[in-house]
Each structure stands twice: as structure tokens, then as C-alpha cells.
Amino acid sequence: MQSLKKLYKIGHGPSSSHTMGPGFAATYINQKHPSATHYNVTLFNSLALTGKGHLTDQVILDTFSPKPVRFIQAIDINKHPNYMVFEVFQGDTLLDSISVKSIGGGDILYDKEENEIIDVYQEKTFDEIKAYCTNKKVSLYDYVIEKESGDIQAFLKSIWEQMKKTVEKGLNTEGLLPGDLKVQRKAKTLFSRAKVNETDSQMQNRLVSAYAFAASEENGAGGIIVTAPTCGASGVLPAVLYYLYKDSKIEEKKIIESLAVAGVIGNVIKQNATISGAVGGCQAEVGSACSMTAAAMAYIEGMSLDEIEYAAEIAMEHHLGLTCDPIDGYVQIPCIERNAVAGIRAINAASLAGFLSDTRKISFDMIVNTMYQTGLDMHPKYKETAEAGMAFFYKTKK
Numbered sequence: 001m002q003s004l005k006k007l008y009k010i011g012h013g014p015s016s017s018h019t020m021g022p023g024f025a026a027t028y029i030n031q032k033h034p035s036a037t038h039y040n041v042t043l044f045n046s047l048a049l050t051g052k053g054h055l056t057d058q059v060i061l062d063t064f065s066p067k068p069v070r071f072i073q074a075i076d077i078n079k080h081p082n083y084m085v086f087e088v089f090q091g092d093t094l095l096d097s098i099s100v101k102s103i104g105g106g107d108i109l110y111d112k113e114e115n116e117i118i119d120v121y122q123e124k125t126f127d128e129i130k131a132y133c134t135n136k137k138v139s140l141y142d143y144v145i146e147k148e149s150g151d152i153q154a155f156l157k158s159i160w161e162q163m164k165k166t167v168e169k170g171l172n173t174e175g176l177l178p179g180d181l182k183v184q185r186k187a188k189t190l191f192s193r194a195k196v197n198e199t200d201s202q203m204q205n206r207l208v209s210a211y212a213f214a215a216s217e218e219n220g221a222g223g224i225i226v227t228a229p230t231c232g233a234s235g236v237l238p239a240v241l242y243y244l245y246k247d248s249k250i251e252e253k254k255i256i257e258s259l260a261v262a263g264v265i266g267n268v269i270k271q272n273a274t275i276s277g278a279v280g281g282c283q284a285e286v287g288s289a290c291s292m293t294a295a296a297m298a299y300i301e302g303m304s305l306d307e308i309e310y311a312a313e314i315a316m317e318h319h320l321g322l323t324c325d326p327i328d329g330y331v332q333i334p335c336i337e338r339n340a341v342a343g344i345r346a347i348n349a350a351s352l353a354g355f356l357s358d359t360r361k362i363s364f365d366m367i368v369n370t371m372y373q374t375g376l377d378m379h380p381k382y383k384e385t386a387e388a389g390m391a392f393f394y395k396t397k398k
């Protein structure tokens with residue numbers, strides 16, 4: 001498995017696979033061919049169907065600006081769901097043709113260029129990690145510190161700082177999100193109504209939801225977020241961690257440590273399954289974020305390795321089969337609300353794990369495999385095409 005630095009990325013929303021990945025590819029091509037005069041960019045499958053709402057064309061245009069780009073949309077089910085071909089021209093001469101897959105979480109794989117993949121973790125599954133930690137008598141956090149390079153703590157601190165900034169910016173911003181849906185931002189209202197005549201659990205629900213809306217609305221607006229593990233699911237982990245920090249007064253050191261634990265869970269899913277909605281549906285994005293968050297919370301609450309695993313497993317188990325059907329291709333409906341619901345669900349998963357881990361029968365590795373197979377079996381139109389589910393019924397209602 002690769003470093004957590006490849007999992008958590010700070011960048012612009014609204015989509016890690018549809019905005020960040022194409023942006024990284026365009027930046028690379030820009031540097032490789034400074035003499036280019038114009039480009040043809042063919043976007044395949046999910047990128048063709050939802051690229052507009054996910055700002056794929058915009059990030060490519062901005063990166064190549066002022067050089068002109070001609071976009072071509074194509075469907076080819078034999079190609080990866082997020083496939084792109086960049087044809088680079090100098091005058092009438094075709095300088096290069098570069099094919100790229102955007103595989104989720106902002107990661108890209110070139111067909112013919114060199115891909116830098118450095119595994120800093122030799123363990124591949126959670127069972128292997130658990131065996132390592134048990135044998136060495138170390139926690140998941142210690143495991144990360146042992147495997148990563150010296151600056152990982154500073155890196156995780158910078159990730160936490162950005163998560164706080166994103167939530168706080170979202171809480172202080174009102175108005176409409178960009179795009180035709182005219183979605184009203186709701187984080188500030190949710191937050192301001194959280195203080196009147198509520199029980200502790202109502203208050204927790206409201207505050208976690210407000211923080212998740214805040215981060216996800218920032219993402220929907222193309223603001224700066226942290227992939228956790230993706231842009232679309234970037235509200236879940238910050239929401240719960242911000243709640244624990246701000247309202248439960250958990251010390252920041254512990255919160256930063258929990259990012260390492262959540263990162264291990266995200267990495268196991270990324271390595272053995274997928275974190276891309278176009279490959280596995282929303283269970284791979286918001287389900288993964290919920291698993292990471294449940295594990296982080298369990299760690300903060302001082303739970304054992306088994307209980308942390310169980311929290312992550314419960315969180316994923318109850319997202320199985322979740323489709324990706326963003327209306328009009330915008331990462332807004334159902335995405336923003338879904339992040340809030342997943343935040344609450346992560347808290348429930350951690351709480352259940354604390355009570356029931358002795359009786360469990362399902363391992364985290366098994367649920368990750370189940371999620372992946374379910375995603376592969378899912379009809380392609382339910383995987384980030386905006387052609388089915390809510391996206392279809394909304395369109396037909398208009």
C-alpha cells in the first residue's frame with residue numbers, strides 16, 4: 001500500500017476522479033509539451049456523462065489556458081469508466097497522444113507514461129495489518145508512524161488544519177451553490193439552530209450534520225477540501241472529527257492520530273477494492289468515508305484493535321449497494337446530505353462496536369471484498385452517469 005500522502009490530498013472540489021485527476025493529468029501534459037498549441041481531449045464514459053457537472057472540462061481548460069481545447073465525449077464500455085485521451089498538437093502536427101485513467105481519490109494511471117507507485121506498507125489486507133500490530137504489540141497509529149517517513153505527523157497535522165478551515169469556511173458561507181440546480185447552502189442555518197431546546201443526541205445529530213454540510217457544500221462549490229478518501233465523500237470524516245474537537249473537547253493530538261487510523265482503513269479499501277464511485281457506486285465513496293470515520297472515532301474512544309476493525313466493518317456493511325446517482329451530474333444532490341447521514345452513521349457504528357465486538361462474525365476484509373464485488377455487479381448506469389436513480393427521475397419530472 002502507498003503512503004497516506006497519496007490518500008489524503010488537499011485540492012479543489014467537487015470531484016477527485018472528475019476534477020482533481022484530470023487536472024493532474026493536464027498539468028503533467030502541459031509540462032511535458034510546453035510547445036503545444038492546442039489539444040483534443042476525449043472524455044469517456046462517466047467522464048463524458050457527468051464531467052460537465054463535475055467541472056472536468058473547466059479544470060482542463062484552466063490548466064491549458066490560453067491554448068484552445070476541443071472536447072469530444074465518447075462511450076466505450078470496454079474502457080475504464082473514467083478514461084481520457086489527450087491529443088497534443090503543435091500547429092498541424094500531432095506531438096503526442098496520452099491515455100489516462102482517473103482511478104479515484106485524485107489518483108491517475110497513464111497507459112504508457114511512467115506511473116510512480118511506491119508501496120510503503122508491505123501488508124495488503126487488514127488481517128495482515130492486525131497480525132503485524134498484534135505481534136509487535138503496537139497500535140494502528142504506531143504502525144503508521146513506523147512505516148511512513150519522518151514527516152508524516154506534520155503531514156497529518158496539515159490535513160487536520162485544512163479540514164478545520166474547510167468546515168469553518170462552509171459554516172460561514174451562505175447563498176446558492178454553482179450550477180443549474182440552484183441548491184441553497186444550509187450549513188450555517190443548521191448550525192445556528194442547533195442550540196435551542198435540544199437533547200444531547202439531537203444536538204449531536206444537528207452539529208455533525210452542520211459540519212458535514214459545511215465541508216460538502218465547500219466541495220460542491222469547488223472550494224478547497226481534503227479527499228477523505230474522495231472529494232464527494234469529503235464531508236464525513238471532518239464533520240465527526242470537528243464535532244469531537246469543538247464540542248467534545250478532544251485534544252487535537254488525538255484527532256491527528258486518528259487520521260492515521262482512518263487512513264489505514266481507507267488504504268485497505270483502496271488497495272483491495274475501489275474508492276471510485278464510477279467503479280463501485282457511492283458505497284465505495286461515502287461507504288469508505290463512513291468506515292474511515294467510524295475507525296477514527298473508535299480509536300479516539302480508546303477501543304481495541306478488534307473494536308476499531310468492527311466499527312469500520314459495520315460502517316461499510318450498511319452502505320452496501322449504495323448507488324451513485326448525482327442529479328444533473330453535480331456533486332450536490334444526494335451527495336451533501338449523504339455525507340451528513342454517513343457522519344451520524346459512523347458514530348453509531350463506533351458505538352455498536354464498543355458493545356458487540358465479541359460476537360461478530362464478519363471481518364473488515366470480507367466486507368471490503370463484498371463491497372467491491374457488489375460494485376462490479378452493479379449496473380453501469382448506477383455508477384456516476386447521472387442516467388439512473390434519482391438523477392433519472394428528477395430529469396423526467398422536469
Ligand code: SF4
Nearest residue numbers: 232277282285324335
Ligand atoms: S452520489 Fe456518492 S459517489 Fe456519486 S458523486 Fe455523489 S458522493 Fe460521489
